[in-house]
Structures are given as structure tokens and as C-alpha cells.
Amino acid sequence: MTAADALTDLLAYQHETEALVGVAGRLDWDQETMMPPGAAEQRAEESAAMSGVLHARRTDPRIGDWLAASETAEMTEAQAAMLRHIRRDYDKTQKVPGKLAAEIARVTSISQGKWAAARAADDFTAFVPWLTRVVALRQEEGQALANGGDPYDALIDNYEPDMTAARLDAMFGEMRPRLRTLREKVLGQPEPQGLSGTFDETAQMAFATQLATTFGYDLTRGRLDKAVHPFSSGSGSDVRITTRTNPTDPFNCFYSTIHEVGHACYEQGIDAGYALTPLGQGVSMGVHESQSRIYENQIGRSRAFTGWMYDRMSDSFGDIGVTTPDAFYAAVNRVRKDFIRTESDELQYNLHIMLRFDLERALISGDLKPEDLESAWNERFEKDFGFAVPRASLGCLQDVHWSIGLFGYFPTYSLGNVYAGCLHQAMRAAIPDLDDHLAKGDTTPATTWLRENVQRHGGLYRPAEVIERACGAAPTAGPLMDYIEAKFIALYNIQ
């Protein structure tokens, strides 16, 4: 086998694997949107069989042989990046014993149901045995991956390559006091009025579709459906999103849609030549979240864009309870005391994440025992948010993540916000008249800049490198914090 042949064979093999990953992803989409309720058990068998196929392909020892043999091959920058991804993934499969991987899949598929039942019953104790098992399995995986290093770092690396807990800790340490101080000031001001009116759910979906195309989502290569939870799935020329509707809260539908459109436009914006290669998906969870957040927040919740949206919503829904663009902007960005991360605002959202980051880090290190999670959560929540958690469903049982084994994932949400802050600063510098466009509902200059500077690269560069190339400087929390402070100080007339 020549080096060139090995490279060709490896990339052809990977091409097929990526196609099968697409099939598996479509199956998950179907499960959340189209699957008849009675098909759940059969679907579990189908999904398990697909997972088995993918696992067998990813652990195929030929990958190791091809990687070794292709090292001396001449290759393009893109091919070198592809090999980097393949090697990284293959090394991970080599480090984690197959039995452990299978046990993680088995336990997390059960524990998600146990979590849902415990949350419905507000009974943290019922979830403790399952949390204990999931934490133990992820500790074991983290140790296997870390090779003597920090197991939690190894878990973070699954979602955000090159990132470490220490760097996140420093970043969050800089953000936390500024956010706490700002939060107190804002909550000391009078609360803006919210929307009221009649928001027909079919009309909400029509409006959401209009928003999606306004942000450049290409419906000839995607589709928008209703589901219990908003999500984006797929890559290349088939990237689908979902949203949900709530008859009294249209913002839930609209901002979930814009958020998922951000994820989807990232996937749709990747160089078509990378399709069905390891470069054909967003490069990390943090960079992915930077796109969804900048679409949702820095663009979608800006004064300029909400002015346009106020007119459109008034056209579509008649009396919406607020009567000026400024009041609408205040309603969109209203900060309220609440317990739930997913319903939080730009100001408080990162406090929710930091809490989870510290607690899950302590769970994986063993400093926090799973049975003590609820009390640790409640104590920390009161410290950061100033009021007590009345029950577990509003506290440590609110998120699905830990039940399905996602440890090291939460911090990528805030990292995405930090990246979005950096990108927003650079984008504003590059497009001085951005607000003039947004005020007319024209997002094209913004989405074009993001596609050109971030999205099109897919997996070509390392995550932080993507942001640094786009912004001209390594990412820091400063731009995000400056943006949040300026926005909420002005909006709430804080002296």
C-alpha cells in the first residue's frame, strides 16, 4: 500500500461513514418529528443497530493502518485537517474499551427515562442511583481518555477540542462578578411590560418560517417542523430545524427558531466541497453555539432588528400588548427572576452555565457526591440568584444533559456566548452601517460576514483558531461582557 493509496482508501472509507452518520441523524430527526407513537420500541432496535454499524466502522483497525501508511503522503491543507479529525476520533475509540462504550450507551438510554420520571415527580432521590452510575461511567471514560491528565478536561475535549477546565474557570471567574453586579442593578429597576394578545399557533409557524428565511436559512436544503424541543440536525444539503409554539408566548417560538437557524446556517454555509468529509460539520459545540447565539441575541434581539420585527408582528397578530418599538425591544430583552436556564435572558444565562460547570466538574473529580448534588445546587443558586429553589424540577433536575451522560458539554454554551461576543465586535467593525440594514429586516451583511469568516471553514481549523482568524485576536470574555453591560445599562436606565 503506497501512502497515496492509503490516503485515498481512508478518505473513501470516511466518506461512507459520514453518509451513514447522516442516515443515523435523519433517523433521530424522524423520531422527534414524524415517528408514530407506537413505534418507539422498534425504533430503539433500529437505532441500536445503526449505532452498532457506526461503532464497528469507527473502531475498524484498518483506520489505524491507513493512518500510519498515509503519513508520508502529499496532501492538501484540507486533507491534512481531515486526517487530524480522523486520527483524533480513532485515538479516542482506541482509548475507551468497547465494553465501557457499550455500557455508557446502555445506561444513559435508561437513565434518561429515569430522569424524566424523577423530574415529573420532583423526586431527586429517585434519580440518585442513576446519576451515580452515569457519573461513575463518565469518570471511567474521562480517566481512559485523559491518560493521566484531568478526566474532566478529557470530557470537555469531546465537545470542544483543546479547551480545558482551567481556562474556562479563568474566563468564567472574570465574568461572574460583572454579571452578578449587573443583574442586581437591573432587577432593582421597574420591570418592562411583556406581550399580550392572541398568537395563533399556525400564524406563529408562518412567522417563524418568515424569520428563518430572513436570516438566510435555505429551505430548499432544509425544512422547519414542530417538535417538543427545538433542535437542528443534519449537515450539507439536508439541514433540518424544529421549533415549538406556545399560544401565550410567541417569543419562545421565534427566538428558538432564530437560534436553530443559526446552527443550521452554520451547517448550510460550510464549503460544499467538504460535504461527507470530517470537515463537513461545525468544528465544535462552542463555535456552533456562537453562531446560534449571535443570530438569536446580538442580531435577533438588537434594537435595530426588533424594530423591524415589531412592525411585522403587529401586521401578523394585531394588538400585541406593546405599542412602540422601544417597548417591544424592552419586552424582548426583559430580565426576570426565574429558575430555568432555557428560558433565561442574555444577562443571566451565563450564570446558569457557570453553576452547572462548577457542579459537574466537582462530580467528575469526586469532590461532590451525586447524592449531594441537590443541596449543592440549591445553595449555589441562592448565592448567584438571590432566592431559593423550591423543588428539584426547578433546580438540579431541570436539564436532560447529565441523565444522558453529557458532562463537559454545558460550558460550551457560555463559550459560544463568549465567541459570539468576539465575533460581534469584529463584525460591527467590519460593517459600520449594520443597524441600518437590520432596521429594514436585512440580515444579509451580517450572515454573509459570518459565512465568509466562520461558517464556510467547517472543520478546517481548530475551534479557537476559527474565532481568532475571524476577529484578529484570541477570544476573551471582554467583548461579550462589554456588550452585555452596555446593552442592559442603556435599556434599564442604570446610572
Added chain:
Amino acid sequence: MTAADALTDLLAYQHETEALVGVAGRLDWDQETMMPPGAAEQRAEESAAMSGVLHARRTDPRIGDWLAASETAEMTEAQAAMLRHIRRDYDKTQKVPGKLAAEIARVTSISQGKWAAARAADDFTAFVPWLTRVVALRQEEGQALANGGDPYDALIDNYEPDMTAARLDAMFGEMRPRLRTLREKVLGQPEPQGLSGTFDETAQMAFATQLATTFGYDLTRGRLDKAVHPFSSGSGSDVRITTRTNPTDPFNCFYSTIHEVGHACYEQGIDAGYALTPLGQGVSMGVHESQSRIYENQIGRSRAFTGWMYDRMSDSFGDIGVTTPDAFYAAVNRVRKDFIRTESDELQYNLHIMLRFDLERALISGDLKPEDLESAWNERFEKDFGFAVPRASLGCLQDVHWSIGLFGYFPTYSLGNVYAGCLHQAMRAAIPDLDDHLAKGDTTPATTWLRENVQRHGGLYRPAEVIERACGAAPTAGPLMDYIEAKFIALYNIQ
């Protein structure tokens, strides 16, 4: 490896294969119903990768080892039937060289597009090179499978195990003169009035859903969507159907729906214990078609059921252009001069099939050259139907089947009608008051009898055996012909 272990391993392996077949089927469903238009190329890659996975599994030499080793194992009747199916399929894969199978897949995926373009341009000559290649490949496959026998018989066996061209020929030879004679008499009578009115397409879909549940289709284990072509897909607890709407022709939607419901109810009616085994699907194309046809025709187009349907349609659509149940029944069963098989009636449908059977048999034997197909078709059509075919899209280019390599498939449609005739006779004998139920829109006695006597067995028995067990006699064309003659002689007042 003990015989018992070999049996266990083989069935576990097959279980996973069946689950993956389900995934591939869902992917095809998605392509016809949900896929964004721009995703076609990527989907072709995904489907090819899934086909590769399934091909590798089906040709895995371990299957041969397991089959040999499990021969002496103690097993249930069901397990013995499973092994029969697995051995049959594995033997076929052993006989057909992998290169030939791949070439068939490659050429038919292209030639379908060539056929669609040729049909749109009404240009048979443009399709000849592709038809020639497809016929040659299927001849080669037929020879490989036939092992010295008749290649066309071997192709029929792919869709209808145990059936031969000679037996079909004898059956069709008995039917053809009776159908021709009856057709002439019917067309000599005044043509009944058709429907007229406004048939809102959303209301058609609502009515189709009502019909589907009336026939016992379980929507908690299935769903009904719109697609260009009506079809049924899936098995076990996830069996989905599609239909289409035409604003001026609601029967197109309703009878397509009932037809697909027949297929889907067969799948849904199979013993749940056979799910994800080789017994968990309908046993042959002919038996499958017997279910769709008996739902659509002997039940759905009966005087009793159409009486109920007339009332419901008048409720849903107002003035439908006919004003009595008898006139409605006549409109449902109207016989007209036409070229198109899929729009044909119970009387003429089998003449369309027999024409295709004779021509494709001659193509595979080499007696008919592909370039002579159009003239052979037109000559035969005029003989059977009494008028000339004006252009290829109304003649030999009307069906997709040959372009995708389906040879030996067409006769299973008429075989299904023959089976439906036998089942209908036995069902009427078992349920003397069936029409009283149908007149009230109650299909339960009929669908229960079919589930009990046909559907629940899945692949447990051989195709003809299923019919014989249900009817107490080997299937013949007599009952179908007697039924058709009695129905149309009465309806058209033929002396």
C-alpha cells in the same frame, strides 16, 4: 459451535439486519415525503452507503456457516420458516456475482432518470440503450439464479417464490378471453356519469384519513402523508402510507388510500412476535397485492360499502354530481377506454398486466429485442383494447418498472387479484351478513377474517399455501372471473 448456538447467533444476526432494513426503508420514505429538494445528491450517497451495509451483511460468509451448523438444531415451526427465508436469500446472493449486483444497482439508478426524461419527451428511442442494458443485466442475473432453468422463472421467484411463467400463462390464458368478451359488452353499454363538484384537497386528506381508520389502519403505528406516488412502507409497528390528491378526481385519492391501507394492514396484522425476523413482512408480492386489492375492490368498491361512502362524501363535499347510491356505485366502477394501467378498473386491469407479462417474458428470453418493444406493445394493445396507442408515454413508457429493473414483478399484480378473488369467495362464505356490516361502514368482520386467515402469518407459510389454508383449496382464477363477470353484468344490465 453447537447447532443451538449457531441457530441463536444466526437469528440474532438476522434481527440486526432486519432492523437495518427498517432504517433503509425509512430513508426511502423520507425521500418521497419529507426530503428537501436540494438534498437529492447527498441522499443518493446516503442510500448507497446503506445499501453497501446491507449487501455486506447479506453476503457475510458466516451466514453460510451458521446455516450449515444449525441444521440439526431443535427448532420451532417459526424458526424453521425463518431459516428457510434466510437460506433462500443467502443462496441467491451466492449465485449472483457481487460485480453483477453492483452493476445492476448502478445502471438502474441511472436508467430511471433516463426513462423519466424519455417519457416526458415521448421518445422511446432515447430509452432503448438503457432498456437494452437493463434487460441484458437481468438476463444475466436470471441465468445465474436459474442454474440451467428458465431465467424468467428465476426473476419471478424474486417476488413470488415458487411461481413459474408456465403456471401464470395457463392462468392468464383462462382469464383473457373472458375479460375481452366482457369488456366489449360493457363498453357497448351507455357510460355511467362520473362525479363533479368541488373537492378541496385538505378535505380529501381528512376523508382519506377517515377511510384509513375505517379499514382498521392503526395510526398509532403508522401515518398518512401526501406524496407524488401512493405507497406503503415499513413493517411491524411503523408502517406508513402515502396518497395523493387531484382536485377534480377524489376517487384517485380515496381508492389509492384504501389500496395502500390494504398493504399496510397486512404488515400491521402480522403476529407481533415475528417483528424484526424474516417472518415479519408480507410473504410475497402476490399475497401483498391480494390484501391491497381485496380492500380496494371487493370491499371498497362493493355496492354495500359505496352506499355508506356515498352518504359520507355527500356530507363532506356537498353536491358531488351524482344523487343516488346506485349512481355513485356506477361512478366508482365506471369502465372507460383508457391507456393507463394505474387508472384502470377491475375489469380491464388484468388485460394491462397480461400484455406486460408476455412482453417482458419475451424480452428476457430474447424473443423480443428491446428496440422492438414499442411496436410490439402498440400491436398487442390494439388487439386487446381495440384502439391505437398514440404516443409512448401512453404506451410502453407509462410504467417505471422496467427502467428500475423490475422484470417478473408485473404478473404479481394479477396474481394478487386472483388470490383476492379466492379470499373473497371464502370470506363471503364465512361471513354471510358481510354486506349488512359494509353498508354501515363497518369493515371489521372482513378485516378481522383477513387478519386471522392471512395477515397474521407473515412469512410463516409459502405464498400459495397461505391462500390455500385460508380458502381450503389451491388458488385458481375461477373465483375472480366469476366475481368480475357477475359484478359488471349486473352493473351494466348486460343480457
